[in-house]
Amino acid sequence: NILQKFNCLPPSIEPTATGHIIEQIEIIKEILDNGYAYVKNGSVYFDVIKFNETHDYGKLSGRQLEDMIANTRELTAQSEKKNAQDFALWKKAEPQHIMRWPSPWGDGFPGWHLECTAMSTKYLGEQFDIHGGGMDLKFPHHECEIAQSEASNGKNPVNYWLHANMLTLNGKKMSKSDGNNIFPAQIFTGDSPFLTKGFSPAVARFFVMQAHYRSVLDFSNEALLASEKGFSRLMEAVGLMDSLKASRSTSIDIAGWKQACYDAMNDDFNSPILIAQLFEAVKFIHHIKDGSAQVSESDLEDFKQSVRAFVFDILGLEDVTAAAEANTDKLNGALELLIQLRKEARANKDFATSDQIRDELQKLGIQLKDGREGTTYTISG
Numbered sequence: 001n002i003l004q005k006f007n008c009l010p011p012s013i014e015p016t017a018t019g020h021i022i023e024q025i026e027i028i029k030e031i032l033d034n035g036y037a038y039v040k041n042g043s044v045y046f047d048v049i050k051f052n053e054t055h056d057y058g059k060l061s062g063r064q065l066e067d068m069i070a071n072t073r074e075l076t077a078q079s080e081k082k083n084a085q086d087f088a089l090w091k092k093a094e095p096q097h098i099m100r101w102p103s104p105w106g107d108g109f110p111g112w113h114l115e116c117t118a119m120s121t122k123y124l125g126e127q128f129d130i131h132g133g134g135m136d137l138k139f140p141h142h143e144c145e146i147a148q149s150e151a152s153n154g155k156n157p158v159n160y161w162l163h164a165n166m167l168t169l170n171g172k173k174m175s176k177s178d179g180n181n182i183f184p185a186q187i188f189t190g191d192s193p194f195l196t197k198g199f200s201p202a203v204a205r206f207f208v209m210q211a212h213y214r215s216v217l218d219f220s221n222e223a224l225l226a227s228e229k230g231f232s233r234l235m236e237a238v239g240l241m242d243s244l245k246a247s248r249s250t251s252i253d254i255a256g257w258k259q260a261c262y263d264a265m266n267d268d269f270n271s272p273i274l275i276a277q278l279f280e281a282v283k284f285i286h287h288i289k290d291g292s293a294q295v296s297e298s299d300l301e302d303f304k305q306s307v308r309a310f311v312f313d314i315l316g317l318e319d320v321t322a323a324a325e326a327n328t329d330k331l332n333g334a335l336e337l338l339i340q341l342r343k344e345a346r347a348n349k350d351f352a353t354s355d356q357i358r359d360e361l362q363k364l365g366i367q368l369k370d371g372r373e374g375t376t377y378t379i380s381g
Contacts (some may be wrong), residue, residue, distance in 0.1 A: 002184045005201040007316050013123055017115035021101045024110045024118045027152050028089045028103075036151035040080045042092030042106040046147065048085040055150055057085075060161060061139035087144055089114055113144035120157065121149070131158040135165050135214070162269075168218045169194065182219070195221050199228060202318045206231045209271040209315055230279075235319050237282040238311060240289055241304045247294035252284055254299045258306050265314065274310060281307050331379075335366065339375045342368075 003010065017024075028044055031037045036051045037044055048057055052065050068085055088111035093100035100107045120128065126149070133142060142161065149157035167174065174181045182192050190198030199207075207227035211217040257280060264273035284303070287293035295303060311317050338357055345353040358368050367378045 005184075005188070006205050007201065007318050015119045015123065017110070017119070018099075020115065020118050020122065021110065023122055024114045025090075025103050027114065027118055027121075027148065030152040031089065031148065034151055037089055038082065039105055042108060043080060043088060044090040044105055045081055045086045046089055046111075046144070046151070047082060048087070048147070049083050051147055051151055055147070057147055058139075058143060060143050060146055063139060063143075087111060087113065087140065089148075113141055113148060116141075117145050117148045117152075117157070120145075121153075126153050126155045127157055127159070129159045130162060131160070132162045132164065135163040138163055162213065164213045165216045168216060170220050171218055187224075195224070199224050200320045202320045203228045203231050206234075206275075206315075206317060210275055212268075212270060212272055214268070231317075234278060234282060234311065234317075237285045238307060238319065240285055241307065244285065244288050244295070244300060244304075246297035246300045248296065249294055250296045250299045251294045252287070254284075254295065254303050257281065257284070258302070261306070261310050271315065274315070278307070278310060335361075335377055339368070339377070343375070 028037065031046065032039070032044065035047075037046050048065065051057055057065055058068070065085065069083075090103060090105055090108050090110060092106055093108045097109070099109050101109060120131070131142070131145075138161070142163075146157060149155060169180050169182060172178075172180050182194055184204075186192040186195070187204050188198050188201060190196070203224065204227075207219075207224055208217065210227060210230075257277065260280075261274055261277045264270045264277060267273065281303075284293060284295075285307075288295055288300075312319075338361065342354050342357040345351070345357070361368060361377075365379060369376050369378070
């Protein structure tokens with residue numbers, strides 16, 4: 001799948017909202033019992049003003065409830081609510097509504113925010129460290145998640161909120177209706193009017209991490225080409241490390257460089273600063289290689305391990321050059337096996353199998369050539 005191509009680890013569990021209706025109903029019961037919700041005509045609403053008397057609704061987004069109330073227009077569609085700011089925990093299903101489940105308040109379906117609280121509480125506990133999501137979800141979605149948790153179990157659910165910013169395309173907001181959009185698979189194939197060629201998933205990942213996750217990232221062909229050059233420089237230098245020779249002493253500040261890398265990641269996962277430090281490491285590698293800098297054996301080992309840790313383990317990059325070489329070795333091994341099988345088929349006068357191997361390989365762009373020294377092959381494309 002696409003996430004695996006980007007070298008992302010799969011989640012341990014992928015729960016669905018519809019698989020956790022019972023848990024959502026139980027949380028609503030707790031919120032009602034604690035006095036922070038009310039039932040109206042088969043629906044259940046969260047009482048934001050009542051909640052704000054003892055809690056701080058708006059603390060994540062920095063919004064003041066008084067300002068929200070002052071800027072709210074009265075809408076007839078909200079007549080069921082006590083306050084315009086209240087949000088649905090459970091909505092009564094009209095007869096034509098397809099998704100519906102039985103509940104103590106009648107047939108209906110959960111509100112938008114409730115599913116996240118139910119599933120995170122079940123699998124991560126009442127309190128957990130990190131919650132991700134887009135910046136557009138900070139209010140009201142994540143604000144309401146906090147309120148639901150505090151109203152049901154009295155605990156602030158999340159220690160750290162990581163809100164990612166938007167991805168634009170050629171300086172404009174992505175929009176499918178305007179044709180200003182691109183799919184991840186098109187990045188790899190280059191099959192897009194916005195790209196002149198395809199790019200490896202590793203290059204695309206490297207491009208994304210050259211911007212801080214809280215910053216707007218503008219996607220363009222030129223930006224990917226620049227990232228590809230930088231990525232190649234980095235991987236070329238990493239490939240040189242095993243050939244570096246140690247000296248008796250060290251003339252560059254390896255410890256300071258290493259600390260700067262940790263400082264970057266400790267600064268709200270500042271990947272652009274870490275990447276800048278990795279290009280400082282590229283300079284170090286070339287200076288050590290040409291003899292203009294010296295590193296002791298222990299410092300060199302520490303340096304090499306640290307570079308690999310930050311490049312491969314922390315940033316999660318993959319050396320596509322090494323991967324391509326490994327794939328080439330596998331292909332060569334497979335072809336040698338097919339050539340041997342074809343040779344045995346010919347020796348047994350099984351020319352049908354022999355010709356099939358030759359013809360099928362030819363369709364794949366692999367040309368076999370028989371000669372005195374044996375069978376050789378050329379790969380086109």
